[in-house]
Amino acid sequence: MNVNAYAAKGPKGKLESYTYELGELGPEQVDIKVYYCGVCHSDLSMINNDWGISQYPLVPGHEIVGEVVATGSAVKNVSLGDKVGLGWFAASCMSCQECMGGKHHLCANNEATIVGRHGGFADYVRGHWSWAIPLPDGIDMSKAGPLLCGGITVFNPIILSEVRPTDKVGVIGIGGLGHMALKFLKHWGCEVYAFSSNPDKKAQILEMGAHRVIDSTSSEALESIAGKLNFILNTTNVPLDWNSYLTTLAPQGKLHTVGAVLEPMPIPAFTLIGGEKSVGGSPLGSPALNRTMLEFCVRHDIYPTTEEFPMHQVNEAMEHLEAGKARFRIVLKNS
Amino acid sequence: MNVNAYAAKGPKGKLESYTYELGELGPEQVDIKVYYCGVCHSDLSMINNDWGISQYPLVPGHEIVGEVVATGSAVKNVSLGDKVGLGWFAASCMSCQECMGGKHHLCANNEATIVGRHGGFADYVRGHWSWAIPLPDGIDMSKAGPLLCGGITVFNPIILSEVRPTDKVGVIGIGGLGHMALKFLKHWGCEVYAFSSNPDKKAQILEMGAHRVIDSTSSEALESIAGKLNFILNTTNVPLDWNSYLTTLAPQGKLHTVGAVLEPMPIPAFTLIGGEKSVGGSPLGSPALNRTMLEFCVRHDIYPTTEEFPMHQVNEAMEHLEAGKARFRIVLKNS
Incomplete structure (x- = not known):
């Protein structure tokens, strides 16, 4: 053929x-x-x-x-x-x-x-x-x-990290992958924080299901939610201030990246140890x-x-x- | 008084x-x-x-x-x-x-x-x-x-990381904490690898329950077990070649540190993503x-x-x- x-x-x-x-x-x-x-x-x-x-x-x-x-x-x-x-x-x-x-x-x-x-x-x-x-x-x-592709990439981490509907969760980068993550996590029942550097997207981000939009360029904004989140999903592939994001995690919180940043992530052991936190990653699903994801999407119109x-x-x-x-x-x- | x-x-x-x-x-x-x-x-x-x-x-x-x-x-x-x-x-x-x-x-x-x-x-x-x-x-x-203190510090990660008796596991640094980790993991039913830089300890390490001692100073030795381990516990507080250890992990393997190395750990996102691996830490228990740990110790004479x-x-x-x-x-x- x-x-x-x-x-x-x-x-x-x-x-x-x-x-x-x-x-x-x-x-x-x-x-x-x-x-x-x-x-x-x-x-x-x-x-x-x-x-x-x-x-x-x-x-x-x-x-x-x-x-x-x-x-x-x-x-x-x-x-x-x-x-x-x-x-x-x-x-x-x-x-x-x-x-x-x-x-x-x-x-x-x-x-x-x-x-x-x-x-x-x-x-x-x-x-x-x-x-x-x-x-x-x-x-x-x-x-x-x-x-x-994009969908399963952000759906798999929710399963792997055992995110629960009672969790407070964050998504870093609201683009092709991140916006799907927001929708999944909203329908998962979570309190959803979107980390975005683009103020133009704010109204759309809220409409897609985020409860709060955090200016990811502001260290004060990150500090204001210290210790709050149970799960953060990173969808960007640029170096970030990883320790600041780890600090927004509650005890036993998980930071999960699907964004393949090329530079090694400098992760402080003290932060992991003190709060029983972890950093993980995954590809697709x-x-x-x-x-399972497609069934969930049809049921919730995602x-x-x-x-x-x-x-x-x-x-x-x-x-x-x-x-x-x-x-x-x-x-x-x-x- | x-x-x-x-x-x-x-x-x-x-x-x-x-x-x-x-x-x-x-x-x-x-x-x-x-x-x-x-x-x-x-x-x-x-x-x-x-x-x-x-x-x-x-x-x-x-x-x-x-x-x-x-x-x-x-x-x-x-x-x-x-x-x-x-x-x-x-x-x-x-x-x-x-x-x-x-x-x-x-x-x-x-x-x-x-x-x-x-x-x-x-x-x-x-x-x-x-x-x-x-x-x-x-x-x-x-x-x-x-x-x-030392015991619960290495016991808690086994629980947190959901280590199973069928797992292959590694312990980095066989000192006060590491030697207790070996004993726990042996009695957990695992295949236990000890990473040690001190050849003088080898006989004692094997006696304590390790199935294999890996020379942690040899990158060839690490490469020889690439993709094998489900769980690695780091008990040292010195900077390590983290990516080499991550490479010894099987898909979905976990590297867990209780050693509070002061320098940030440079963790490559690609390695985490490709193998669904994670890096975590914890304090005590x-x-x-x-x-629970003390009961386990008495039952198994640990x-x-x-x-x-x-x-x-x-x-x-x-x-x-x-x-x-x-x-x-x-x-x-x-x-």
Whole structure:
């Protein structure tokens, strides 16, 4: 089958029309007709080869919503015609300790959808059945794509850190990931604090479910909530005043980062010890947790706040993202 | 009542005989006749005013085993004649969120036994009934003292980190605290790795329950167990190559420090995120957990490896500790 896609031909290149042949379908693989594909900052990082792992031509796109149009002979769980989502991962080994333990997202031999293979800025995409997550009835497919990458990235920490509805929680950075975290945590029942450096976003942030917006550029503002929070989720990838954030944590509070800041985080042992605090991190989430998350989203009508572009305007969409103008997640729609 | 004690009169001073008057017993207080008192590195830090919180004359000693000889009118749980232990803390407020939540060791208004009050290098010591931990029948009182500070400090992380008998675990630094951690973890059922820089200790470390001793000065040795451990407990207070230790952790592994290294720990976010790892810390443990720990110790015959000095040779004992010669914990005995 020929796939019509948009690809970067080299680092920092514009996306150009690109056609490739999918080849023979493996027994455990499915082909998905792409309806929608979210645009994630990682697409930009991959186009630019920021992580040194990009291969060109590179077809970005890993927040995919579509329909199963072909299934290999050994495919389980999904069938022709099923509506599914496909996120950052497209395959796992299915047999290692992590996969067998239900933690496929930690499999050392995972295939990422756009690393060494082609993603969802296209009319079709291929993946292993395990990562083709069935969409629950009633889901809004036009907004579901970003849940499969950005969404699960901020949902998983809530589970891992055992956040409870009675907790006071904070989210650092209210962008593509952070705004979804606010919505999840509001519906989790928590008292939600948003740390933002952008006063222009305040009204929208409150509307999305935050109870308070804290100016993250003000050390006084941080001090005013010392000892209050049980959980903080960092979604930014810039160096922060980590000790100040740790100080806003209550005893046994947890700081969790999904933002991959490059510089090591200087964490004071005294602060951890004195308050039984911890610092953790995580990537994405398992297929099982993706299913659970989507059910939770449908039950509570949780979706990213999106801006829709037609797929053929993919370069305009990328420029909009790169300029920091996305409010809050871009979704590309195939016609 | 007059108390005969040993006190430092100023920073880094030798300990000298010192008598003080205990004053009126408060309604919630108990007086304890000291049978034994362990010697902790924190006693040395307090004598030397390393933390800037010492008040002189300073009577060290916070690993106390003895007998209740006086009880205030509102004392609960312990009675005259009961054998009890008293550790780093001598009193909590009993009403804050932490105390009411069973986490008295995190009470912001805790009284530490040797901070602004006098400790157990003495014939008597006073404390709040809540921190006078009843000793279970059959306990070896001559060795139980160090469990109340060093012991609970390494026992609490095992509980907090939810270490399981099926886990592979590591202990960094096999001294006063680390050797007790080895014994706990062996009896927890774990596969135990000891990280030590001192080859002279190897035979003793294996005897105490470690399955393998890893040379902590060798980066090759650390690399040889990459991805293996579920839990690492750091008991040292020196800067370490944290990322190398994080790399020895399996996915979802936890690094926990009770060693209060002064320099911030440079923790790479990528390592935390990629493997869902975390870094935490904790101080001591609650009265309830002290009781649980002592029961566990009696059931499994777990005690620190001790060297006994008579109380009047307290200066010799401190010199032995300061010279790094203690194998592995010193206990002072009152005659």
